Amino acid sequence: MSAILREKYIQAEAVKEISAHILEDPFGRFSLKGMNGSMSSCVIAAAYDISKNPFVVVFSDKEEAAYAFNDLQQLISEDQVLFFPSSGQRFIKKQTQQINTLDRTLVLKALTKSAFKSVIVTYSEAIMELTSISSDVKEKSIELVQGEEMIMDLLVEELNERKFERSDFVYEPGQFSWRGGIIDVFSYTSELPFRIEFNG
Structure with a gap:
């Protein structure tokens, strides 16, 4: 129609x-x-x-x-x-x-x-x-590539600088959680959170 x-x-x-x-x-x-x-x-x-x-x-x-x-x-x-x-x-x-x-x-x-x-x-x-x-949008974006080397503490520092809120579970944009070698991030540009797993 x-x-x-x-x-x-x-x-x-x-x-x-x-x-x-x-x-x-x-x-x-x-x-x-x-x-x-x-x-x-x-x-x-x-x-x-x-x-x-x-x-x-x-x-x-x-x-x-x-x-x-x-x-x-x-x-x-x-x-x-x-x-x-x-x-x-x-x-x-x-x-x-x-x-x-x-x-x-x-x-x-x-x-x-x-x-x-x-x-x-x-x-x-x-x-x-x-x-x-x-x-500014490009400058404040964090780009991660699967398999590329990244220091976990550095990523957490970057998220803190961008005013992301640390919580036990992520359920809304602007939050991240950190448990062992896993960081969950709920980006402002995505409808669902991302899971980042660090090996080693």
Whole structure:
């Protein structure tokens, strides 16, 4: 159903015109007005299909952005649509804050890749919040390669420097545990923790 709907919008003259403007000026800013319900999501999905450029779609508030995000995941695909929320540090409980931090980090990580071609859905509060530049994200990342030599104490020191919290069990981003030759790390860029086993 979503493919049929998207195809109808692709054929619409207004969508072709929007797409032509995007192709003409890929870094331009465009405003869509007077659209109700899921109409804006359908137009965005169709224009994205035609142009194949990365999009940043900014809504006025979180609720509107969340609805559009769900629509666009159905119309385009889940792996091509990313949500960039505010961290909500002052207003929401810790668990939601950590999920938002994970989502923000995933978007920032995706933006550092040269082949980035996704749609980012966000809202005004989220983009007004200060965030790390891509060089900082790369600098603060710890890259481990299987089979490569690594000193366990050095890894623990690196995690402490990056403000990871040591706990008995890891169940949320920003935590790590250390038992013997095993370190479990819950990264901000992963939905599940990593287990690192040291031999010798």
